[in-house]
Amino acid sequence: MLNHVSLHVPSGSVTVILGQSGSGKSTLLRSINHLERVDSGFIAIDGELVGYRQDGDTLYELKEKDILSRRADVGMVFQNFNLFPHLSVLDNVAEAPVSVRGLPRAEAQALARELLARVGLAHKADAFPRQLSGGQQQRVAIARALALKPKVLLFDEPTSALDPELVNEVLDVIKELARTGTTLLIVTHEIGFAREVADHVVFMDQGRIIESGHPDKVLQQPDQPRLREFLAKVL
Numbered sequence: 001m002l003n004h005v006s007l008h009v010p011s012g013s014v015t016v017i018l019g020q021s022g023s024g025k026s027t028l029l030r031s032i033n034h035l036e037r038v039d040s041g042f043i044a045i046d047g048e049l050v051g052y053r054q055d056g057d058t059l060y061e062l063k064e065k066d067i068l069s070r071r072a073d074v075g076m077v078f079q080n081f082n083l084f085p086h087l088s089v090l091d092n093v094a095e096a097p098v099s100v101r102g103l104p105r106a107e108a109q110a111l112a113r114e115l116l117a118r119v120g121l122a123h124k125a126d127a128f129p130r131q132l133s134g135g136q137q138q139r140v141a142i143a144r145a146l147a148l149k150p151k152v153l154l155f156d157e158p159t160s161a162l163d164p165e166l167v168n169e170v171l172d173v174i175k176e177l178a179r180t181g182t183t184l185l186i187v188t189h190e191i192g193f194a195r196e197v198a199d200h201v202v203f204m205d206q207g208r209i210i211e212s213g214h215p216d217k218v219l220q221q222p223d224q225p226r227l228r229e230f231l232a233k234v235l
Helices: 025-032 064-071 089-099 105-118 134-146 164-179 191-197 215-220 225-234
Strands: 014-018 052-055 058-061 074-077 152-156 183-187 200-205 208-213
Touching: 014 025, 014 191, 025 152, 025 183, 074 134, 089 105, 089 134, 105 134, 134 164, 164 183, 164 191, 191 215, 200 215, 200 225, 208 215, 208 225
Parallel strands: 014 183, 014 200, 074 152, 152 183
Antiparallel strands: 052 058, 200 208
């Protein structure tokens, strides 16, 4: 559950969200792309409300097809990849631009090949998810999220389901995205990674943001005892 969360994310920035399990991190991400409905307040991307339209002071939830259209601006990469097992790697990446954006299939496949090359998997285009390692599957999931050309990309603990030796190959792809100016919100426990890529670090506890700021300040000189306790356990 979220409680009085207020967060501004500048375009092109990298925001890392930290906190214990159950602190509200994943709920916050799911609220941003309207997989969770909020009871009050609003979420906007580039000034456009997500999931609602506003009439005066009243918010009205959009119809499902309009929600899906707006959600295309928010890419999401989950812990467990969520690839379609019956589709090739190429078609996993190409499917959303065809079905959501209406791109011709040949154009979508060309885009998919370009994105697979970007995540280092051009040679796996014809493979199926079961033939890939966990790290490779997660890189395909990142390419798939990028295929809709979202305005913001959400990562929900993208390395937590991976064997330790596969973590860096996924983090390297995310670092590269961070350098290209893609707006990223990342829930992770990888503190070293957060220190390296984040412009802003947010710490959540019991559904609230209790500390936020520049990584150097938040991770090295935290004000909140709760955050100091958390860092002592994970560092």
